[in-house]
Amino acid sequence: MKQKMYKYKQIVEAKLFIDDHYADPINLNQIADSAHYSKFHFIRLFKLAFGKSPHQYLREVRIHNACRLLIQGMTVTEACYEVGFDSVPSFTHLFKKCMGSSPQRFKLKQKRKLEMVEKKPFQFIPNCFIQNHRLKNSNFQ
């Protein structure tokens, strides 16, 4: 088992590096070098470990964080640059491909949802929990 662990140790470190530095210009060749793997072998092992290439993973992490920032109120342009993309059109295109709607539409939809949650929170909690836990009698606003 230890051999198998060791095999993935560097790959896991590369993934964690991406998690921490997704907003920086990341050079995947450098990561492969620092893991002491050839680029080809690095990509193959990364796919074996996580089911996607490091490049696909980096894009996903960036889009995921862009979603978070859009929900927090950032503009599309701000979120685009904040997560490490360098072009708004390519960010918008990729966002739409991953999330099924444009960043602007996503932001609007999430804003409406948050407003609904604030106005009618019980609509978002299954009634059985509300009854069993007597939430309506609590100091729930």
Added chain:
Amino acid sequence: MIRKMSHASIYVIDQHSAEEFYINKLGFEQRMKIPIGKNTFWLTVSPKEQPELEITLMPIQNGEMFDSNTADQISTLVKNGTFGFGVFECKNIYATYQELKEKGVEFTKEPTEEFYGIEAMFKDDSGNWFSLTQFKEPEK
């Protein structure tokens, strides 16, 4: 006909700490966070690839939800590791085990070959235990 499970609950000792554990350590995504009382939330999370299953991180509190005795009993049972709430599936257990260990997750069983696949066991920050399993590929 029951189609699928949409919500499952896990009792947690501290919601804030559980939120940090499930999101930052296990890599789950937050689905809902609605205030339902003083420092208490309707808090649900999902594994990234299974957004349709909301796991409710349910606080154990005196008052509205439980009486004081029940809350104390459940808290003790949770802390003692009485409850196992399920099996989480992963694609590559060695990589996932390595990653979660790096993030400080406490394992009670290292990846071990079982007849159904390779399984490890870990505990959440409250004491609930889970199986982490890479199931065998079905034979073709």
